[in-house]
Amino acid sequence: MERSSQPRPGRRPGIQVGRVFGVPLYLNASILLLALLITVLYGQLAGQRLQLSPVGGYLVGAGFVVSLLASVLAHELGHALTARHFDIGVRGITLELLGGYTEMDRDAPTPRVELLVSLAGPAVSAVLGVAAVAATLALPDRTVADQLAFQLAASNIIVALFNILPGLPLDGGRALRALIWTLTRDRHRATEVAGWAGRALAVGTALAVALLYAIDVLSLLALPLTALVALTLWHGAGQSIRISRINRRLPLIDLARLARPALTVPTGTPLAEAQRRGDEAEATASQSVALLVTDSAGRPVAVVDPAAAAAVPPARRPWLAVDAVARSVADLPTMPVATQGERVLETVQAHPGAQYLVTAGEDVVGILHIADLAQLLEPHRKMNT
Incomplete structure:
Protein backbone atom coordinates (compact mmCIF):
# COMPACT_ATOMS: atom_id res chain seq x y z
CA MET A 1 0.00 0.00 0.00
CA ILE A 253 -6.59 28.36 9.66
CA ASP A 254 -5.95 32.10 9.95
CA LEU A 255 -2.89 32.78 12.10
CA ALA A 256 -3.86 36.42 12.57
CA ARG A 257 -6.96 35.26 14.47
CA LEU A 258 -5.79 31.88 15.81
CA ALA A 259 -2.53 33.01 17.43
CA ARG A 260 -2.82 34.35 20.96
CA PRO A 261 -1.86 38.05 21.21
CA ALA A 262 1.52 38.56 22.83
CA LEU A 263 1.49 40.52 26.10
CA THR A 264 5.03 41.67 26.89
CA VAL A 265 6.43 41.53 30.42
CA PRO A 266 9.98 42.59 31.34
CA THR A 267 12.51 39.97 32.27
CA GLY A 268 12.62 39.41 36.04
CA THR A 269 8.89 40.10 36.51
CA PRO A 270 7.45 37.87 39.26
CA LEU A 271 5.30 35.12 37.84
CA ALA A 272 2.31 36.15 39.95
CA GLU A 273 2.48 39.72 38.59
CA ALA A 274 2.86 38.50 34.99
CA GLN A 275 -0.18 36.26 35.40
CA ARG A 276 -2.18 39.13 36.92
CA ARG A 277 -1.42 41.29 33.90
CA GLY A 278 -2.33 38.42 31.62
CA ASP A 279 -5.68 37.92 33.37
CA GLU A 280 -6.49 41.62 33.02
CA ALA A 281 -5.60 41.58 29.32
CA GLU A 282 -7.73 38.50 28.73
CA ALA A 283 -10.69 40.06 30.51
CA THR A 284 -10.38 43.18 28.35
CA ALA A 285 -9.80 41.38 25.05
CA SER A 286 -12.14 38.42 25.82
CA GLN A 287 -9.53 36.02 24.48
CA SER A 288 -6.46 34.16 25.73
CA VAL A 289 -3.12 35.95 25.60
CA ALA A 290 0.47 34.69 25.63
CA LEU A 291 3.14 36.15 27.90
CA LEU A 292 6.21 37.31 25.97
CA VAL A 293 9.29 38.09 28.08
CA THR A 294 11.41 41.02 26.86
CA ASP A 295 14.90 42.20 27.79
CA SER A 296 15.86 45.67 28.99
CA ALA A 297 15.83 46.92 25.39
CA GLY A 298 12.32 45.60 24.76
CA ARG A 299 13.47 42.73 22.57
CA PRO A 300 11.55 39.44 22.95
CA VAL A 301 13.71 36.80 24.58
CA ALA A 302 11.34 34.09 25.83
CA VAL A 303 7.74 32.86 25.90
CA VAL A 304 6.07 31.68 29.10
CA ASP A 305 5.11 28.00 29.02
CA PRO A 306 1.54 27.82 30.46
CA ALA A 307 1.98 24.22 31.63
CA ALA A 308 5.22 25.04 33.47
CA ALA A 309 3.64 28.14 35.02
CA ALA A 310 0.57 26.20 36.17
CA ALA A 311 2.82 23.63 37.85
CA VAL A 312 4.31 26.27 40.17
CA PRO A 313 2.54 26.35 43.56
CA PRO A 314 0.60 29.63 43.99
CA ALA A 315 2.58 30.47 47.15
CA ARG A 316 5.84 30.51 45.17
CA ARG A 317 4.66 32.55 42.23
CA PRO A 318 5.28 36.00 43.80
CA TRP A 319 8.90 34.99 44.47
CA LEU A 320 9.68 33.24 41.17
CA ALA A 321 10.80 35.24 38.14
CA VAL A 322 8.76 34.67 35.01
CA ASP A 323 11.96 33.68 33.20
CA ALA A 324 12.05 30.39 35.15
CA VAL A 325 8.96 29.08 33.36
CA ALA A 326 9.70 30.51 29.92
CA ARG A 327 11.28 29.07 26.78
CA SER A 328 13.82 31.01 24.75
CA VAL A 329 12.44 32.37 21.50
CA ALA A 330 15.49 30.86 19.81
CA ASP A 331 14.11 27.40 20.65
CA LEU A 332 10.65 28.03 19.17
CA PRO A 333 9.72 27.49 15.51
CA THR A 334 8.56 30.58 13.63
CA MET A 335 5.67 31.08 11.21
CA PRO A 336 4.90 34.24 9.23
CA VAL A 337 1.40 35.45 10.02
CA ALA A 338 0.39 35.01 6.35
CA THR A 339 1.19 31.27 6.36
CA GLN A 340 -1.70 29.28 4.88
CA GLY A 341 -3.38 26.20 6.35
CA GLU A 342 -1.45 23.39 4.70
CA ARG A 343 1.87 25.15 5.27
CA VAL A 344 1.00 25.60 8.95
CA LEU A 345 0.39 21.87 9.28
CA GLU A 346 3.64 21.06 7.46
CA THR A 347 5.57 23.29 9.89
CA VAL A 348 3.95 21.60 12.88
CA GLN A 349 4.80 18.17 11.49
CA ALA A 350 8.38 19.15 10.74
CA HIS A 351 8.90 20.89 14.10
CA PRO A 352 6.62 19.31 16.74
CA GLY A 353 6.09 21.54 19.76
CA ALA A 354 3.55 23.22 22.03
CA GLN A 355 4.14 26.84 20.96
CA TYR A 356 5.13 28.66 17.76
CA LEU A 357 6.13 32.27 17.20
CA VAL A 358 3.89 34.09 14.73
CA THR A 359 5.73 36.98 13.12
CA ALA A 360 5.17 39.94 10.82
CA GLY A 361 8.57 40.86 9.50
CA GLU A 362 10.88 40.93 12.52
CA ASP A 363 8.06 41.54 15.02
CA VAL A 364 6.41 38.81 17.10
CA VAL A 365 2.67 39.42 16.74
CA GLY A 366 1.37 36.34 18.53
CA ILE A 367 1.96 32.85 19.83
CA LEU A 368 0.30 29.84 18.24
CA HIS A 369 -0.52 27.13 20.77
CA ILE A 370 -0.77 23.64 19.33
CA ALA A 371 -3.85 22.99 21.49
CA ASP A 372 -5.67 25.87 19.79
CA LEU A 373 -4.77 24.52 16.36
CA ALA A 374 -5.90 21.02 17.33
CA GLN A 375 -9.20 22.37 18.64
CA LEU A 376 -9.81 24.20 15.36
CA LEU A 377 -9.02 21.18 13.20
CA GLU A 378 -10.76 18.60 15.38
CA PRO A 379 -13.46 20.44 17.34
CA HIS A 380 -15.22 17.25 18.44
CA ARG A 381 -12.10 15.40 19.54
CA LYS A 382 -11.43 15.24 23.27
CA MET A 383 -8.17 17.04 24.05
CA ASN A 384 -5.84 16.35 26.94
CA THR A 385 -5.52 19.34 29.25
Whole structure:
Protein backbone atom coordinates (compact mmCIF):
# COMPACT_ATOMS: atom_id res chain seq x y z
CA MET A 1 0.00 0.00 0.00
CA GLU A 2 1.05 3.60 -0.33
CA ARG A 3 0.65 6.45 2.12
CA SER A 4 1.14 10.19 1.95
CA SER A 5 3.31 11.77 4.60
CA GLN A 6 0.59 13.75 6.30
CA PRO A 7 -1.00 11.05 8.45
CA ARG A 8 2.16 10.24 10.33
CA PRO A 9 3.93 13.35 11.65
CA GLY A 10 7.23 12.65 13.34
CA ARG A 11 7.07 8.89 12.93
CA ARG A 12 10.38 7.10 12.46
CA PRO A 13 9.97 4.48 9.70
CA GLY A 14 12.71 2.14 10.96
CA ILE A 15 16.34 1.42 10.23
CA GLN A 16 17.57 2.46 6.79
CA VAL A 17 19.33 -0.46 5.11
CA GLY A 18 20.02 1.08 1.73
CA ARG A 19 18.44 2.47 -1.42
CA VAL A 20 16.63 0.79 -4.31
CA PHE A 21 16.41 2.82 -7.52
CA GLY A 22 17.29 5.82 -5.37
CA VAL A 23 14.41 5.21 -2.94
CA PRO A 24 15.45 4.84 0.74
CA LEU A 25 14.61 1.39 2.11
CA TYR A 26 13.76 0.95 5.80
CA LEU A 27 13.17 -2.15 7.90
CA ASN A 28 10.80 -1.89 10.84
CA ALA A 29 11.73 -3.92 13.93
CA SER A 30 8.46 -5.86 13.58
CA ILE A 31 9.88 -7.50 10.45
CA LEU A 32 12.03 -9.66 12.73
CA LEU A 33 8.90 -11.20 14.23
CA LEU A 34 7.52 -11.92 10.77
CA ALA A 35 10.81 -13.52 9.69
CA LEU A 36 10.92 -15.70 12.78
CA LEU A 37 7.29 -16.85 12.45
CA ILE A 38 7.62 -17.74 8.77
CA THR A 39 11.01 -19.43 9.21
CA VAL A 40 9.69 -21.66 12.00
CA LEU A 41 6.17 -22.39 10.73
CA TYR A 42 6.95 -22.76 7.05
CA GLY A 43 10.26 -24.47 7.80
CA GLN A 44 8.44 -27.19 9.73
CA LEU A 45 5.84 -27.60 6.96
CA ALA A 46 8.44 -27.74 4.19
CA GLY A 47 10.61 -30.13 6.21
CA GLN A 48 7.74 -32.58 6.62
CA ARG A 49 6.61 -32.34 3.01
CA LEU A 50 10.10 -32.70 1.54
CA GLN A 51 11.40 -35.07 4.24
CA LEU A 52 14.21 -32.71 5.23
CA SER A 53 16.10 -32.48 8.50
CA PRO A 54 14.96 -29.76 10.94
CA VAL A 55 17.93 -27.60 9.94
CA GLY A 56 17.15 -28.12 6.24
CA GLY A 57 13.51 -27.19 6.82
CA TYR A 58 14.45 -23.98 8.61
CA LEU A 59 16.87 -23.06 5.82
CA VAL A 60 14.03 -23.46 3.33
CA GLY A 61 11.86 -21.30 5.62
CA ALA A 62 14.55 -18.64 5.71
CA GLY A 63 14.78 -18.75 1.92
CA PHE A 64 11.05 -18.21 1.69
CA VAL A 65 11.33 -15.18 4.01
CA VAL A 66 13.90 -13.60 1.69
CA SER A 67 11.76 -14.33 -1.37
CA LEU A 68 8.65 -12.99 0.32
CA LEU A 69 10.36 -9.74 1.36
CA ALA A 70 11.64 -9.32 -2.18
CA SER A 71 8.05 -9.69 -3.42
CA VAL A 72 6.76 -7.10 -0.95
CA LEU A 73 9.58 -4.75 -1.98
CA ALA A 74 8.66 -5.21 -5.64
CA HIS A 75 5.02 -4.40 -4.79
CA GLU A 76 6.04 -1.17 -3.06
CA LEU A 77 8.45 -0.25 -5.84
CA GLY A 78 5.48 -0.44 -8.19
CA HIS A 79 3.88 2.35 -6.17
CA ALA A 80 7.09 4.32 -5.72
CA LEU A 81 8.29 4.31 -9.33
CA THR A 82 4.83 5.11 -10.66
CA ALA A 83 4.56 8.01 -8.21
CA ARG A 84 7.96 9.35 -9.31
CA HIS A 85 6.84 9.09 -12.94
CA PHE A 86 4.15 11.63 -12.05
CA ASP A 87 6.62 13.88 -10.19
CA ILE A 88 5.46 12.83 -6.71
CA GLY A 89 8.42 12.62 -4.38
CA VAL A 90 8.98 9.36 -2.52
CA ARG A 91 10.44 9.60 0.98
CA GLY A 92 11.02 5.90 1.38
CA ILE A 93 9.75 2.34 1.47
CA THR A 94 9.34 0.56 4.81
CA LEU A 95 8.98 -3.19 5.22
CA GLU A 96 7.17 -4.24 8.40
CA LEU A 97 5.20 -7.05 10.04
CA LEU A 98 2.15 -6.92 7.78
CA GLY A 99 3.96 -6.14 4.54
CA GLY A 100 5.12 -2.64 3.74
CA TYR A 101 4.22 0.87 2.75
CA THR A 102 5.52 3.64 0.52
CA GLU A 103 5.67 7.14 1.97
CA MET A 104 5.21 10.02 -0.45
CA ASP A 105 5.78 13.70 0.13
CA ARG A 106 2.37 14.72 -1.21
CA ASP A 107 -0.93 13.30 -2.38
CA ALA A 108 -1.73 12.55 -6.01
CA PRO A 109 -2.80 15.74 -7.83
CA THR A 110 -5.62 14.11 -9.85
CA PRO A 111 -7.92 11.08 -9.60
CA ARG A 112 -6.22 9.50 -12.62
CA VAL A 113 -2.78 9.67 -11.01
CA GLU A 114 -4.24 8.38 -7.73
CA LEU A 115 -5.76 5.40 -9.56
CA LEU A 116 -2.58 4.52 -11.46
CA VAL A 117 -0.30 4.82 -8.42
CA SER A 118 -2.63 2.79 -6.21
CA LEU A 119 -3.04 -0.08 -8.66
CA ALA A 120 0.65 -0.30 -9.62
CA GLY A 121 1.55 -2.34 -6.53
CA PRO A 122 -1.16 -5.02 -6.93
CA ALA A 123 -0.31 -5.22 -10.63
CA VAL A 124 3.31 -6.05 -9.79
CA SER A 125 2.18 -8.68 -7.26
CA ALA A 126 -0.16 -10.21 -9.83
CA VAL A 127 2.64 -10.45 -12.42
CA LEU A 128 4.95 -12.07 -9.85
CA GLY A 129 2.18 -14.46 -8.87
CA VAL A 130 1.56 -15.55 -12.47
CA ALA A 131 5.29 -16.00 -13.05
CA ALA A 132 5.55 -18.12 -9.89
CA VAL A 133 2.59 -20.23 -11.00
CA ALA A 134 4.34 -20.90 -14.31
CA ALA A 135 7.51 -21.85 -12.43
CA THR A 136 5.55 -24.17 -10.15
CA LEU A 137 4.08 -26.01 -13.15
CA ALA A 138 7.49 -26.30 -14.82
CA LEU A 139 9.48 -27.53 -11.81
CA PRO A 140 9.60 -31.14 -10.59
CA ASP A 141 7.11 -31.92 -7.82
CA ARG A 142 8.24 -32.20 -4.18
CA THR A 143 11.47 -30.27 -4.63
CA VAL A 144 12.67 -27.24 -2.70
CA ALA A 145 12.42 -25.01 -5.77
CA ASP A 146 8.88 -26.25 -6.46
CA GLN A 147 7.80 -25.54 -2.89
CA LEU A 148 9.25 -22.04 -2.89
CA ALA A 149 7.68 -21.25 -6.27
CA PHE A 150 4.28 -22.50 -5.07
CA GLN A 151 4.39 -20.43 -1.87
CA LEU A 152 5.50 -17.33 -3.77
CA ALA A 153 2.67 -17.84 -6.24
CA ALA A 154 0.12 -18.18 -3.45
CA SER A 155 1.44 -15.25 -1.39
CA ASN A 156 1.69 -12.83 -4.33
CA ILE A 157 -1.75 -13.68 -5.65
CA ILE A 158 -3.26 -13.35 -2.17
CA VAL A 159 -1.49 -10.00 -1.68
CA ALA A 160 -2.74 -8.75 -5.06
CA LEU A 161 -6.33 -9.85 -4.44
CA PHE A 162 -6.46 -8.63 -0.83
CA ASN A 163 -4.93 -5.24 -1.66
CA ILE A 164 -7.48 -4.45 -4.35
CA LEU A 165 -10.37 -4.79 -1.90
CA PRO A 166 -12.19 -1.41 -2.00
CA GLY A 167 -11.43 0.18 1.35
CA LEU A 168 -8.71 2.36 2.85
CA PRO A 169 -5.90 1.90 3.78
CA LEU A 170 -5.66 -0.84 1.10
CA ASP A 171 -4.64 -0.01 -2.45
CA GLY A 172 -8.15 -0.79 -3.62
CA GLY A 173 -9.37 1.86 -1.20
CA ARG A 174 -7.17 4.41 -2.92
CA ALA A 175 -8.63 3.31 -6.25
CA LEU A 176 -12.15 3.63 -4.82
CA ARG A 177 -11.29 7.10 -3.58
CA ALA A 178 -10.07 8.05 -7.06
CA LEU A 179 -13.36 6.92 -8.62
CA ILE A 180 -15.51 8.75 -6.04
CA TRP A 181 -13.26 11.80 -6.37
CA THR A 182 -13.89 11.78 -10.12
CA LEU A 183 -17.66 11.57 -9.61
CA THR A 184 -18.02 14.08 -6.77
CA ARG A 185 -14.99 16.33 -7.44
CA ASP A 186 -14.56 16.30 -3.66
CA ARG A 187 -11.39 14.53 -2.52
CA HIS A 188 -12.26 14.81 1.17
CA ARG A 189 -15.69 13.22 0.76
CA ALA A 190 -14.13 10.49 -1.36
CA THR A 191 -11.59 9.78 1.37
CA GLU A 192 -14.28 9.53 4.05
CA VAL A 193 -16.37 7.14 1.95
CA ALA A 194 -13.34 4.95 1.20
CA GLY A 195 -12.39 5.08 4.89
CA TRP A 196 -15.80 3.82 6.01
CA ALA A 197 -15.55 1.12 3.36
CA GLY A 198 -12.24 0.16 4.95
CA ARG A 199 -13.89 -0.12 8.36
CA ALA A 200 -16.53 -2.38 6.86
CA LEU A 201 -13.75 -4.54 5.41
CA ALA A 202 -12.08 -4.66 8.83
CA VAL A 203 -15.27 -5.94 10.44
CA GLY A 204 -15.73 -8.44 7.60
CA THR A 205 -12.15 -9.62 8.00
CA ALA A 206 -12.62 -10.11 11.75
CA LEU A 207 -15.79 -12.12 11.17
CA ALA A 208 -14.07 -14.20 8.48
CA VAL A 209 -11.16 -14.91 10.84
CA ALA A 210 -13.55 -16.06 13.55
CA LEU A 211 -15.45 -18.27 11.10
CA LEU A 212 -12.32 -19.86 9.64
CA TYR A 213 -11.03 -20.61 13.13
CA ALA A 214 -14.39 -22.10 14.16
CA ILE A 215 -14.35 -24.53 11.22
CA ASP A 216 -10.67 -25.43 11.82
CA VAL A 217 -9.36 -23.79 8.66
CA LEU A 218 -7.14 -21.44 10.69
CA SER A 219 -4.88 -22.79 13.40
CA LEU A 220 -4.48 -21.16 16.79
CA LEU A 221 -1.00 -19.95 15.77
CA ALA A 222 -2.35 -18.19 12.68
CA LEU A 223 -5.23 -16.56 14.56
CA PRO A 224 -3.31 -13.65 16.18
CA LEU A 225 -1.64 -12.57 12.93
CA THR A 226 -4.85 -12.63 10.90
CA ALA A 227 -6.70 -10.84 13.70
CA LEU A 228 -3.95 -8.20 13.65
CA VAL A 229 -4.67 -7.64 9.96
CA ALA A 230 -8.29 -6.80 10.83
CA LEU A 231 -7.21 -4.43 13.62
CA THR A 232 -4.70 -2.73 11.32
CA LEU A 233 -7.38 -2.22 8.68
CA TRP A 234 -9.72 -0.66 11.25
CA HIS A 235 -7.04 1.67 12.56
CA GLY A 236 -5.83 2.67 9.09
CA ALA A 237 -9.39 3.35 7.91
CA GLY A 238 -10.04 5.46 10.99
CA GLN A 239 -6.89 7.47 10.39
CA SER A 240 -7.94 8.09 6.79
CA ILE A 241 -11.33 9.39 7.94
CA ARG A 242 -9.69 11.59 10.55
CA ILE A 243 -7.18 13.07 8.11
CA SER A 244 -9.87 13.81 5.54
CA ARG A 245 -11.83 15.76 8.15
CA ILE A 246 -8.71 17.67 9.19
CA ASN A 247 -7.87 18.51 5.57
CA ARG A 248 -11.39 19.79 5.02
CA ARG A 249 -10.86 22.34 7.82
CA LEU A 250 -7.39 23.50 6.76
CA PRO A 251 -8.76 26.61 4.96
CA LEU A 252 -10.12 27.78 8.33
CA ILE A 253 -6.59 28.36 9.66
CA ASP A 254 -5.95 32.10 9.95
CA LEU A 255 -2.89 32.78 12.10
CA ALA A 256 -3.86 36.42 12.57
CA ARG A 257 -6.96 35.26 14.47
CA LEU A 258 -5.79 31.88 15.81
CA ALA A 259 -2.53 33.01 17.43
CA ARG A 260 -2.82 34.35 20.96
CA PRO A 261 -1.86 38.05 21.21
CA ALA A 262 1.52 38.56 22.83
CA LEU A 263 1.49 40.52 26.10
CA THR A 264 5.03 41.67 26.89
CA VAL A 265 6.43 41.53 30.42
CA PRO A 266 9.98 42.59 31.34
CA THR A 267 12.51 39.97 32.27
CA GLY A 268 12.62 39.41 36.04
CA THR A 269 8.89 40.10 36.51
CA PRO A 270 7.45 37.87 39.26
CA LEU A 271 5.30 35.12 37.84
CA ALA A 272 2.31 36.15 39.95
CA GLU A 273 2.48 39.72 38.59
CA ALA A 274 2.86 38.50 34.99
CA GLN A 275 -0.18 36.26 35.40
CA ARG A 276 -2.18 39.13 36.92
CA ARG A 277 -1.42 41.29 33.90
CA GLY A 278 -2.33 38.42 31.62
CA ASP A 279 -5.68 37.92 33.37
CA GLU A 280 -6.49 41.62 33.02
CA ALA A 281 -5.60 41.58 29.32
CA GLU A 282 -7.73 38.50 28.73
CA ALA A 283 -10.69 40.06 30.51
CA THR A 284 -10.38 43.18 28.35
CA ALA A 285 -9.80 41.38 25.05
CA SER A 286 -12.14 38.42 25.82
CA GLN A 287 -9.53 36.02 24.48
CA SER A 288 -6.46 34.16 25.73
CA VAL A 289 -3.12 35.95 25.60
CA ALA A 290 0.47 34.69 25.63
CA LEU A 291 3.14 36.15 27.90
CA LEU A 292 6.21 37.31 25.97
CA VAL A 293 9.29 38.09 28.08
CA THR A 294 11.41 41.02 26.86
CA ASP A 295 14.90 42.20 27.79
CA SER A 296 15.86 45.67 28.99
CA ALA A 297 15.83 46.92 25.39
CA GLY A 298 12.32 45.60 24.76
CA ARG A 299 13.47 42.73 22.57
CA PRO A 300 11.55 39.44 22.95
CA VAL A 301 13.71 36.80 24.58
CA ALA A 302 11.34 34.09 25.83
CA VAL A 303 7.74 32.86 25.90
CA VAL A 304 6.07 31.68 29.10
CA ASP A 305 5.11 28.00 29.02
CA PRO A 306 1.54 27.82 30.46
CA ALA A 307 1.98 24.22 31.63
CA ALA A 308 5.22 25.04 33.47
CA ALA A 309 3.64 28.14 35.02
CA ALA A 310 0.57 26.20 36.17
CA ALA A 311 2.82 23.63 37.85
CA VAL A 312 4.31 26.27 40.17
CA PRO A 313 2.54 26.35 43.56
CA PRO A 314 0.60 29.63 43.99
CA ALA A 315 2.58 30.47 47.15
CA ARG A 316 5.84 30.51 45.17
CA ARG A 317 4.66 32.55 42.23
CA PRO A 318 5.28 36.00 43.80
CA TRP A 319 8.90 34.99 44.47
CA LEU A 320 9.68 33.24 41.17
CA ALA A 321 10.80 35.24 38.14
CA VAL A 322 8.76 34.67 35.01
CA ASP A 323 11.96 33.68 33.20
CA ALA A 324 12.05 30.39 35.15
CA VAL A 325 8.96 29.08 33.36
CA ALA A 326 9.70 30.51 29.92
CA ARG A 327 11.28 29.07 26.78
CA SER A 328 13.82 31.01 24.75
CA VAL A 329 12.44 32.37 21.50
CA ALA A 330 15.49 30.86 19.81
CA ASP A 331 14.11 27.40 20.65
CA LEU A 332 10.65 28.03 19.17
CA PRO A 333 9.72 27.49 15.51
CA THR A 334 8.56 30.58 13.63
CA MET A 335 5.67 31.08 11.21
CA PRO A 336 4.90 34.24 9.23
CA VAL A 337 1.40 35.45 10.02
CA ALA A 338 0.39 35.01 6.35
CA THR A 339 1.19 31.27 6.36
CA GLN A 340 -1.70 29.28 4.88
CA GLY A 341 -3.38 26.20 6.35
CA GLU A 342 -1.45 23.39 4.70
CA ARG A 343 1.87 25.15 5.27
CA VAL A 344 1.00 25.60 8.95
CA LEU A 345 0.39 21.87 9.28
CA GLU A 346 3.64 21.06 7.46
CA THR A 347 5.57 23.29 9.89
CA VAL A 348 3.95 21.60 12.88
CA GLN A 349 4.80 18.17 11.49
CA ALA A 350 8.38 19.15 10.74
CA HIS A 351 8.90 20.89 14.10
CA PRO A 352 6.62 19.31 16.74
CA GLY A 353 6.09 21.54 19.76
CA ALA A 354 3.55 23.22 22.03
CA GLN A 355 4.14 26.84 20.96
CA TYR A 356 5.13 28.66 17.76
CA LEU A 357 6.13 32.27 17.20
CA VAL A 358 3.89 34.09 14.73
CA THR A 359 5.73 36.98 13.12
CA ALA A 360 5.17 39.94 10.82
CA GLY A 361 8.57 40.86 9.50
CA GLU A 362 10.88 40.93 12.52
CA ASP A 363 8.06 41.54 15.02
CA VAL A 364 6.41 38.81 17.10
CA VAL A 365 2.67 39.42 16.74
CA GLY A 366 1.37 36.34 18.53
CA ILE A 367 1.96 32.85 19.83
CA LEU A 368 0.30 29.84 18.24
CA HIS A 369 -0.52 27.13 20.77
CA ILE A 370 -0.77 23.64 19.33
CA ALA A 371 -3.85 22.99 21.49
CA ASP A 372 -5.67 25.87 19.79
CA LEU A 373 -4.77 24.52 16.36
CA ALA A 374 -5.90 21.02 17.33
CA GLN A 375 -9.20 22.37 18.64
CA LEU A 376 -9.81 24.20 15.36
CA LEU A 377 -9.02 21.18 13.20
CA GLU A 378 -10.76 18.60 15.38
CA PRO A 379 -13.46 20.44 17.34
CA HIS A 380 -15.22 17.25 18.44
CA ARG A 381 -12.10 15.40 19.54
CA LYS A 382 -11.43 15.24 23.27
CA MET A 383 -8.17 17.04 24.05
CA ASN A 384 -5.84 16.35 26.94
CA THR A 385 -5.52 19.34 29.25
